[in-house]
Amino acid sequence: MELDAFSRFARTYQKGEIIFSEYEPGDTFYLIQSGRVQLVKIIGNIEKILDILQPSEMFGEMAILEDSPRSATAIALDPVKVLEFNRANFEVLMMGNPQIALKLLKLFTKRIYDQKRRFxxxxxxxxxxxxxxVFLMLDETQPNIDKTTDQREFKTTVEDIAHWAGMNADQTRDILNHFVNQRRVEIFPDRIVVKNINDFQRFVNSRRKKT
Structure with missing residues (x-):
């Protein structure tokens, strides 16, 4: 994405520096040029890692789209360089660079879905x-999944599943082994097979109604 013309919007953060905090008002969003940014959220008095963002990814865009407080805390995991946009210069970006604007709008759409789905x-x-x-989310979002049967094959790992579930790897592995014993999943070194994705859909729906 050609963003050299927007170097005047560049900002840098040191490792460990908080870029913004959950619940505070915000009117800016950020596009990462270098370094990684960690998003964390307090859920039930426990700090959960929501995501670790890489260069070319954006965050904080809900402040522009919904005029809402920050839904998470953003922390620089490395020395980080970002481009910082607010409503005023975002309009400049949109008007002056329609190709970049289209790419950003597509990213906005995906990020909004990802955040709401993860929540x-x-x-x-x-x-x-x-x-x-997590498997239902992967089934909804991963490309090139064969959906002609109820069985699903996911190119993912226990650690990936743990990350998305906001749980530690050991607890996630125990649950997956429990599913293996129930013959609901099979675990291979490079993939996890869900025997019947609709079974998981019914299971999750029943638990969501209870909460």
Missing amino acids: MILTLEDPQAKVAD
Whole structure:
């Protein structure tokens, strides 16, 4: 994405520096040029890692789109360089660079969906339902998944599932082994197979209604 013309909007943050905090008002969003940014959220008095963002990814865009307080805290994991946009210079960007604007709008759409979908997983109280819902999310969003049968094959790892569920790897592995014993999943070194994705859908729906 050609953004050299917007170097005047560049800002840098040192490792460990808080870029913004959950619940504070915000009118800016950020596009990462270098370094990684960690998003964390307090859920039930426990700090959960929502995501670790890489260069070319954006964050904080809900402040522009919904005029809402920050839904998470953003922390620089490395020395970070970002482009910082507010409503005024975002309009300049949109008007002067339609190709970039289109790319940003597509990114906005995906980020909004990802954040809302991830929050749906984290708000489930049942850890087994959280793990099952991660597979449902992957089924909704991953390309090139064969959906001609109820069985699904995901090129993912236990650690990936744990990350999305907001749980530690050991607890996630225990739950997956429980699913293996129930013959609901099979675990391979490079993939995890869900025997019946609709079974997980019914299971998650029943747990979500209870919460």
